[in-house]
Amino acid sequence: MNQGFSLPRRTFSLCPVCGRRIEAEYRREGDSVFLYKECPKDGSFSTVVWRGSPDITEWLPEMPEALEAELGQCPTQCGLCSSHLAATCCVLVEVTERCNLNCDFCFAGGPGAAPEPSAEQLTEVFDELVRGGRFFLQLTGGEPTLRDDLPRLVKIASRAGFQYIQLNTNGIRLAEDEKYTAALAKAGLSFVFLQFDGTDDTIYKKLRGRPLLELKKKAIENCAKYNLGVILVPMLVPGVNTESLWDIVSFGVSLSPVVRGVHFQPVSYFGRKEKAPSNDERFTLAELLSGLERQSAGQLRVRNFTPSRCDHALCGFHGGFTVSDGRLQPAAAERAEKKGCRGSVTAEANRNYIGTRWLPPKEPCCCGANSDDLSPTFDEFLQQLRSRSFTVTAMAFQDIWNLDLDRLRRCSLHLWNKGRIVPFCANYLGLAEVQR
Numbered sequence: 001m002n003q004g005f006s007l008p009r010r011t012f013s014l015c016p017v018c019g020r021r022i023e024a025e026y027r028r029e030g031d032s033v034f035l036y037k038e039c040p041k042d043g044s045f046s047t048v049v050w051r052g053s054p055d056i057t058e059w060l061p062e063m064p065e066a067l068e069a070e071l072g073q074c075p076t077q078c079g080l081c082s083s084h085l086a087a088t089c090c091v092l093v094e095v096t097e098r099c100n101l102n103c104d105f106c107f108a109g110g111p112g113a114a115p116e117p118s119a120e121q122l123t124e125v126f127d128e129l130v131r132g133g134r135f136f137l138q139l140t141g142g143e144p145t146l147r148d149d150l151p152r153l154v155k156i157a158s159r160a161g162f163q164y165i166q167l168n169t170n171g172i173r174l175a176e177d178e179k180y181t182a183a184l185a186k187a188g189l190s191f192v193f194l195q196f197d198g199t200d201d202t203i204y205k206k207l208r209g210r211p212l213l214e215l216k217k218k219a220i221e222n223c224a225k226y227n228l229g230v231i232l233v234p235m236l237v238p239g240v241n242t243e244s245l246w247d248i249v250s251f252g253v254s255l256s257p258v259v260r261g262v263h264f265q266p267v268s269y270f271g272r273k274e275k276a277p278s279n280d281e282r283f284t285l286a287e288l289l290s291g292l293e294r295q296s297a298g299q300l301r302v303r304n305f306t307p308s309r310c311d312h313a314l315c316g317f318h319g320g321f322t323v324s325d326g327r328l329q330p331a332a333a334e335r336a337e338k339k340g341c342r343g344s345v346t347a348e349a350n351r352n353y354i355g356t357r358w359l360p361p362k363e364p365c366c367c368g369a370n371s372d373d374l375s376p377t378f379d380e381f382l383q384q385l386r387s388r389s390f391t392v393t394a395m396a397f398q399d400i401w402n403l404d405l406d407r408l409r410r411c412s413l414h415l416w417n418k419g420r421i422v423p424f425c426a427n428y429l430g431l432a433e434v435q436r
Contacts, residue, residue: 005057005061007027007033007056011025011026011405012404013403013404014403014429016276016400018039021405022037022039024404033048033049033051034047034048045401047282047401048282050286050314051284051287052286052290053286053290054289059302060307060314061307063312066409070409074405074408075423075429078423079420080414080421080423084423085409085410086310086410087133088414088421089136089354090136090413091136091414092414093125093129093139093140093415093416094415095140095142095144095153096146097142098143099141101172103209105267122153125416126162127160132421135351136166137157137162137165138167139168143172144167145167145169146173150167150184151183154187154188154189155187157188163351164351164359165189166189167184167189168193169192171195171196172212172215174223175218175219181219181222181225182225190228191228191229191231192228193231194219194230196216197234198247199244199247199248199251200244203240203241203244206240229359231260231262231358232248232252232261232263233265234265237267238281243291245288248262253326256323256388256390258360260360260389260390260391261393266282266283267281267283269281276401284396288394289302300328304319305317305318309350310345310346310412311411311413312406312407315395315396315407316396317393319392321392323388323389324388328390354393358391398425399429408423409423411424411425
């Protein structure tokens, strides 16, 4: 049995009131694990980071404790500094701060008023990122589809040499403007990261302020017409949709192969949420893992998933599956991985793992497997297998209350910000008055 992540465990964080760097410690209390920290000026803070089964010491791999001398000026000098341990897997570029929703939960602090970067400015950004070896781009915002020139930006990014170009969107315009969706596909968009919080409009009314389910379905339909793979991205909020995990996965599987997977994001409290959340408002990776097994009646099991190996192991997990007769089966590669090393993988390997599984299947071939007198070639066989792939993944973002600087320096999800490359969570931390 793995005996890796021992407790108590020392690390470093920030005071959520004054922002100074302080010591922190992971401590077990019953079946939960808390990040505890104390500021000499502003007092103590405790945030749940793991609750229930599987046990954190059995789930996470062994890793050394962080030493303060190794952290440099983290995170005040983010950019990426020499203390950062992970290369870029995916780089995000915000192309607008405008949005056509006003969600209670959002990375952004509110309706944006900053001027949008021009296509010419973004051309320089894209060229710079590709020269730096960053080949997985996510166009984000705000809501990127509010830019009429987004297809042009996708084309510019494609010409710059990005291997994968992903759009992070609420899907409203993709649903309402089929020509726009077609233009994005023609320009070279790889796949769509679609905000998708559930299969019931009561969820959207609660989280997004209006019913959106039919628009989400139409967006997926339009993406299917133009061979754009879709990844469903639910934000999970206790008391709202944490009992809808299997409903969301089942919905995605029913629309395979256009839907390539589900990427769960337990809610984090930054941006528009400036008050300290209670621990009852948290949903941990352990609860997500056990919830998937329970709600699926065992069709998904905790053992089907692996902790993140490109970032810190507390940042997320992944599971690769194939769709067979409407059911999910663990992929052979995933089963083999469980028997092997649980060490880290490179950003390039992780990028290719995700990218190849999220790309939509190619159009059916007119020869080989579709011919009466020819057997499928090996390449065609691999394409058939890939077309049935389906991923279930998760990313647990950090906020100012549960921030672990050791996790931050291992982050491979980066954001371009005014000429700097910044770990994603560092960009949105902020400092708020804390109601304790």
